[in-house]
Amino acid sequence: MRIRTMKMMKFLAGAMTAALLATGVVAGVSDAPAPDFTLKSDNGKNLKLSEHRGDVVLINFWASWCGPCRQEMPLLSELHDKYKALGFTVLGVNVEQDSDEAKKLLKEMPVTFPVLFDNDSTVSKQYDVNAMPSTVLVDRDGKMRYLHKGYKPGEEEIYLEMVRSLIRE
Amino acid sequence: MINRKCAKGVKQDPKTPFPSGGRLESGDHYTLLPPCVSPLPKGEEISLYHFVCYVFTASLGLYLLLFSVVTAAAVLPEDRADALYHSYEGGGVEITGPSLLVLKKFGQSVAVTGNFYVDSVSSASIDVVTTASPYSEERTEYSGSIEYLHGNSVMSLSYANSTENDYDANTASFGISMDMFGNMTTLNLGYSHGWDTVGRSDIAEFSEEVRRHNYRLGVSQVITKDMILEMNYEGITDEGFLRNPYRQVRFLDASAPKGYSYDEELYPNTRTSSAVTLRAKHYLPWRAAVSGEYRFFADTWGIDAHTFKVGYTHPLSGGLLLEGNVRHYTQTAADFYGDLFPFYPSQNFLARDKELSTFTSNTLGIKVSYDVVKNGWRAIDKGSINLAYDMIWFDYEDFRDARVTGVTPGTEPLYSFSAGVLQLYLSLWF
Amino acid sequence: MMRLPSLLLISALLTACGWIEPWVKPYERAHLADPIMSFSPDPVSSAYIKHVYESREGARGASGSGGGGCGCN
Numbered sequence: 001m002r003i004r005t006m007k008m009m010k011f012l013a014g015a016m017t018a019a020l021l022a023t024g025v026v027a028g029v030s031d032a033p034a035p036d037f038t039l040k041s042d043n044g045k046n047l048k049l050s051e052h053r054g055d056v057v058l059i060n061f062w063a064s065w066c067g068p069c070r071q072e073m074p075l076l077s078e079l080h081d082k083y084k085a086l087g088f089t090v091l092g093v094n095v096e097q098d099s100d101e102a103k104k105l106l107k108e109m110p111v112t113f114p115v116l117f118d119n120d121s122t123v124s125k126q127y128d129v130n131a132m133p134s135t136v137l138v139d140r141d142g143k144m145r146y147l148h149k150g151y152k153p154g155e156e157e158i159y160l161e162m163v164r165s166l167i168r169e
Numbered sequence: 170m171i172n173r174k175c176a177k178g179v180k181q182d183p184k185t186p187f188p189s190g191g192r193l194e195s196g197d198h199y200t201l202l203p204p205c206v207s208p209l210p211k212g213e214e215i216s217l218y219h220f221v222c223y224v225f226t227a228s229l230g231l232y233l234l235l236f237s238v239v240t241a242a243a244v245l246p247e248d249r250a251d252a253l254y255h256s257y258e259g260g261g262v263e264i265t266g267p268s269l270l271v272l273k274k275f276g277q278s279v280a281v282t283g284n285f286y287v288d289s290v291s292s293a294s295i296d297v298v299t300t301a302s303p304y305s306e307e308r309t310e311y312s313g314s315i316e317y318l319h320g321n322s323v324m325s326l327s328y329a330n331s332t333e334n335d336y337d338a339n340t341a342s343f344g345i346s347m348d349m350f351g352n353m354t355t356l357n358l359g360y361s362h363g364w365d366t367v368g369r370s371d372i373a374e375f376s377e378e379v380r381r382h383n384y385r386l387g388v389s390q391v392i393t394k395d396m397i398l399e400m401n402y403e404g405i406t407d408e409g410f411l412r413n414p415y416r417q418v419r420f421l422d423a424s425a426p427k428g429y430s431y432d433e434e435l436y437p438n439t440r441t442s443s444a445v446t447l448r449a450k451h452y453l454p455w456r457a458a459v460s461g462e463y464r465f466f467a468d469t470w471g472i473d474a475h476t477f478k479v480g481y482t483h484p485l486s487g488g489l490l491l492e493g494n495v496r497h498y499t500q501t502a503a504d505f506y507g508d509l510f511p512f513y514p515s516q517n518f519l520a521r522d523k524e525l526s527t528f529t530s531n532t533l534g535i536k537v538s539y540d541v542v543k544n545g546w547r548a549i550d551k552g553s554i555n556l557a558y559d560m561i562w563f564d565y566e567d568f569r570d571a572r573v574t575g576v577t578p579g580t581e582p583l584y585s586f587s588a589g590v591l592q593l594y595l596s597l598w599f
Numbered sequence: 600m601m602r603l604p605s606l607l608l609i610s611a612l613l614t615a616c617g618w619i620e621p622w623v624k625p626y627e628r629a630h631l632a633d634p635i636m637s638f639s640p641d642p643v644s645s646a647y648i649k650h651v652y653e654s655r656e657g658a659r660g661a662s663g664s665g666g667g668g669c670g671c672n
Contacts, residue, residue, distance in 0.1 A: 065632035067244060095626035108544060124626045130351065132625040152277055251643045257651060270643045284643075351621030383660070394627040399638065403660030444661035450638060452630040460638070466658035474658035482635045490635070500657050525657050557644065563655070590651055592644055 031145070034059075034138040035126040039093065039116035042106065047116055049091070050142065056088045056166040057138040058159065061129050063094065064101040068151040069133040073111055075156040079163065080113040086167050087140070091116060095124045095132075135159065139166050243321045243348045245280045247550070248273050248599040259561070259588020261293040268594075278318045282327075286310040295584060296523070299571045300417050300431055306370075308333040314342075321348040335414075338365040340381070352391075357401075359385035367410045377410030395452040405442045412436040418521040419571065420510040421578060428578040432513045434520050437505075442468030446476075458482045471504035472525065488540030490553075496532035508569050509579045523568040523584065534559035542597070551598040559590040 034049065034057075041047040049057070060076055062069035073092070080090040090113035094102040099117045106115060118124055127136060131149035137159075139145045146162050148155070253268040266287035274280045286309070293303035314327030323346045331338040344359035363381030387401040412434050422430035448462035464476040480494035503525040505518035513519075535558055542552035562585070569581040623631070630636060639645040645662075653659045 061626065063626065063629065063632075065629055067247075096629055098629070101629075118626075121624075121626055124624065129626055130621070130624065132628070134625075251641070253643045253647065255647050268643045268647055284646075286647075351623075352625070353621045353623060385661075391623050391628075391631060394623045395630050397631060397636065401661040403662075405660055442659065444658060446661040448638065450636055452633070452636055456633070456635070458633075458635045464658070464661055466660070468657075470657075472657040474656070476658065484635060498652075498656060498658070503657070524655060530652075530656065555641065555644070559648070561651075590648070592647065594641070594643060596641060596643075 031143050034136065034142055034144045035123075036142075037123045037126060039118055039123060041117075042103075042115040047091075047114060049138075052089055052091075053142050054087065054140050056083075056140060056163060058088070058090045058163060059093060059127070059136040059138065060090060061093050061095055061124060061127070061132070061134040061136075063096050063132060064105045065096075066132045070105070070109070071153065072133065072151045072156065073109060076159075077111045077113060079156070079159060080111075083163060083167060088163060088167055089113065093118050093123055095121060095129065097121070137162050137166060139169065243318060243323055243346070245274055245277070245316060245318050245323065246272065249597060250599070251594055251596045253592060253594035256591040257588060258591075260563070260586035261295060261298065262588075263291040264288050280316040280318075282314045282316070284310075284312045284329075286312075295570065295572065295586075296416060301415060306334055308336075321352075322346065335368040335370045336365065337368075339363060342383075344385070354391070355387075355389040357385065357387035357389070359383070361385075365409075367414060369414050375414065377414075379407060379409035379411060382406045392449075396449065398449045399447075401446045401448075403444050405440075405444075407440045408438055411438065411440055412520070413522065416522055418510060418513070418519045419508065419578075420513040420515070422512075427574060429509060430513070434522070435505075435514060435516075435518050436520060437470070437518055440468060440470055442466065442472075448478075456484055466500075470525070472500055472502070474498065474500035488543055488553075490536075490538040490540075492536040492538070492557075494532070494534045494536075494559075496530075496534070498530040498532075500528060502527040502567055506567070508567055521568075523565055526568040527566040528564060528568065529566075530561055530563045532559050532561045541595075548599050549597050553596050555592070555594050555596065557590075557592040560587060561590065562587045 036048065036050045038046050038048045049059075058076070058079070060072075062073065064070070076090050076092070080088070092111065092113055092115040094115060094117050096102055096117075097119055099119060102115075102117070116123075127134070133151050135148040135151075136144055137146040137148075145166060148158060148162075249270070249272045251268075251270040253270075255264075255266060255268060257264040266289050268284065268286040270282065270284045272280060272282045288308040288310075289305075290308065291303075291305050297303055308331060310329060310331040312327060312329035314325055316323050316325040325342075325344045325346075327342045327344075329338075329340045329342075340361055340363040342359060342361040344357065346358075347356045348354075349356060361381070361383040363379070363383070365379040365381070367375075367377040367379060369375040382405070384404045385401065386403075387399065389397065389399040392398050416434050417431035418434050419429050419431055421428065444464055444466040446462060446464040448460065450458055450460040452458055458481070460478075460480040460482075462476070462478040462480075464474075466472070466474040466476070476496065476498045478494060478496040480492065482490065482492045484490045503520060505516055506520045506522070506525045507516075508521060508526070510516070510519055536555060537557075538553050538555040540551070540553050542549050545551070564585040565583050568584050569579070570584040571581060573581040634640050649662050
């Protein structure tokens with residue numbers, strides 16, 4: 001094989017890998033422990049993720065300026081109400097530096113699950129949020145089991161499926 | 170162990186054969202290093218430009234191929250309806266009319282837009298007054314488009330038809346917009362094809378054609394969390410009957426009472442132009458935005474133009490928004506333009522369209538918007554009422570006011586005029 | 600004059616090849632998603648003003664496209 005073609009192919013492979021890694025689009029399954037965090041919640045008190053060890057937790061990263069985020073909030077409320085008796089909770093993490101708009105939105109469109117305010121973006125960075133919205137499913141042992149990026153109507157079925165399977169475990 | 174990848178400056182045993190390509194296979198007992206081979210055959214260098222091109226094309230191709238399916242990044246705009254009343258007044262011309270727009274999504278992937286626009290013209294402009302008589306007419310334009318969202322690309326197809334009693338214009342366009350690289354960059358590509366029929370209201374049999382091709386390329390790049398930059402290029406090629414059939418050129422004529430006479434303009438039957446715009450918008454620490462824009466234009470008729478624009482948007486409390494803008498435009502005349510020719514025809518092509526002359530235009534604009542529907546009302550999510558007023562001053566450097574008589578032809582004062590543009594519109598989002 | 604456009608393209612393609620990570624995270628796009636940061640929030644008005652200038656000036660073209668925004672998925 002000519003040296004030049006080989007070099008080109010190496011660069012192609014390298015570029016493709018780099019692109020793959022950079023986008024982190026390969027949304028999938030992992031078994032890493034969900035990083036613990038403490039954030040102020042909408043009821044004024046601090047809330048720690050590890051307090052919910054033993055429950056299945058759906059962490060949803062959202063912002064008031066994100067259309068798809070606003071679309072899925074009522075559906076997440078429904079999901080929370082449906083399964084909370086079986087040891088499940090939704091935790092909404094608002095990623096905005098300034099919580100005013102988010103609080104305004106919650107007044108107009110209240111949700112039944114706890115909403116946390118990540119004003120310093122520490123949790124967003126811990127979870128390497130690179131899509132809006134982002135949904136992370138944590139199992140009863142505190143391990144991150146699923147990451148879903150974005151939201152399009154109909155995808156709440158995916159959440160439902162994952163939540164059901166984690167509850168049954 | 171020699172810490173080297175290839176045998177540069179290291180003595181090798183010439184008796185031991187070595188595989189071509191310089192690779193050591195497992196199980197081999199070679200202790201020799203592969204010969205140093207340059208990545209490319211001697212004498213054939215790939216410049217940095219080519220290297221970057223290869224990698225870019227490869228990555229881009231693979232990226233688009235793999236990730237346009239996997240990454241769903243773009244969203245279509247919200248459903249909306251807009252009703253605008255527009256009014257232009259200046260230079261003896263009055264043009265008013267409505268512009269209505271409706272955008273509706275069907276499902277999550279398709280958006281359909283329809284637009285209806287009318288210009289009611291009442292013209293006693295300087296060109297009309299000097300060579301013809303004041304007239305009234307109406308121009309109606311209908312346009313529609315479909316946008317289709319797939320992955321992180323939006324493809325659009327549109328068609329527009331504009332009709333008046335002596336001009337019929339049709340334009341069909343195709344566009345594609347791609348969000349890339351973590352939605353930091355948006356690439357836009359577009360092509361339009363236009364076909365027009367030019368007529369004359371005074372000569373029924375007169376009919377000429379124009380064909381237009383527009384090529385658009387744009388890149389929009391997020392620079393910081395507070396700033397966005399955009400660069401757009403548009404190349405346009407026209408061919409056919411490119412002039413206004415009623416307009417005439419002025420030339421010296423000792424036998425005429427005014428010392429000059431008029432005759433038909435003569436234009437080239439092709440025109441190719443290129444325009445490049447660079448614009449930026451920056452978010453200020455208090456909630457406001459400042460924008461700047463520069464456009465360079467050049468064409469095969471010899472016109473060079475520069476456009477500068479700055480704007481400032483400032484929201485106030487209570488749902489009020491204020492916006493101001495300043496625009497400065499200068500252009501040099503077309504090669505075949507002249508206000509007064511020595512005789513007719515003194516050149517192959519002659520034009521006296523002030524649009525092709527050397528001039529500057531300066532604009533001061535202000536806009537006030539008010540949120541009328543703040544928290545939703547029935548099906549309406551958001552609504553605003555807007556009032557905008559722009560004042561434009563046109564100052565010509567080689568177009569003279571031929572309404573002035575009694576002076577030596579060619580010494581009439583240079584023409585200038587100002588125009589007021591009013592827009593009143595209501596926008597509703599569903 | 601040609602440097603800035605090339606710079607823009609290069610920054611775009613470098614991000615493409617994954618050599619540089621997107622430096623504005625999705626959760627930092629609050630300002631970019633603000634309607635006041637849009638280049639043409641009112642399409643009927645932008646189209647009208649473009650027509651006003653193009654029918655009176657010799658220059659035409661390159662007046663706009665789209666980008667920025669919320670970058671939502």
